Each structure stands twice: as C-alpha cells, then as structure tokens.
Amino acid sequence: MLLAAAALVLAPAAAQADDAAPTAEAATARLNLDTPVETIVADPAGKAALDANLPGLTTHQHYEHLKGMSLRMIASMAPDQLTAEMLAKAETSLAAIK
Secondary structure, three states: OHHHHHHHHHHHHHHHHOOOOOOHHHHOOOOOOOOEHHHHHHOHHHHHHHHHHOOOOOOOOOHHHHOOOEHHHHHHHOOOOOOHHHHHHHHHHHHOOO
16 A cells, blocks of 8 residues: 555656756756755755745745655646746756856
8 A cells, every 4th residue: 555655656756757857957966956955945045046936935834844855856746836847947046056
C-alpha cells in the first residue's frame, strides 16, 4: 500500500519532469529547481529571486510543510499554481546567482 501511494505521488512528478527539464546553465547553478526551498531562502539573493518570481511562496500558510521540498516537487503537486512559465522564470533568476 505504501508503494502504491508513493507511485501516485511520484507519477505527476515524472510526467512534469520532462516539461520542466533544466537548461544546461541551470543544471550547473548553485541554486536551481531541485534545491530545497529552505536552502534557496537561506541565501538572500535566492529569497529575492523567489519573492520576485513566485510571490507569496515564502509567506504561504503551508510554507513550513513546503520548505523541505524543491520547486520542481511543489510544482508536481500544484501545477496550476506553479506553472511551467513561473518555474522557467525562477530557474533563470536562480541560475544567475553566483
């Protein structure tokens, strides 16, 4: 039963992973869509990038539950709220952080 639940959770992530495949620059970036949100927020430039591209994420009522997840994981659970376009903008901003 646990495996079935894991498969249900991971299936949307696998389906969306192709849509939000990282660019070469983003794949080598220090902060990217696979970095846990709390790690991004710990960097002032990372937090600014999230606040600019994904307003309300760091103040969301469920932030404490989301902060250990990557943006890609969150998007797989809420694709209507964290769209591919929003992810692309966040990815570009995060990749620019040195």
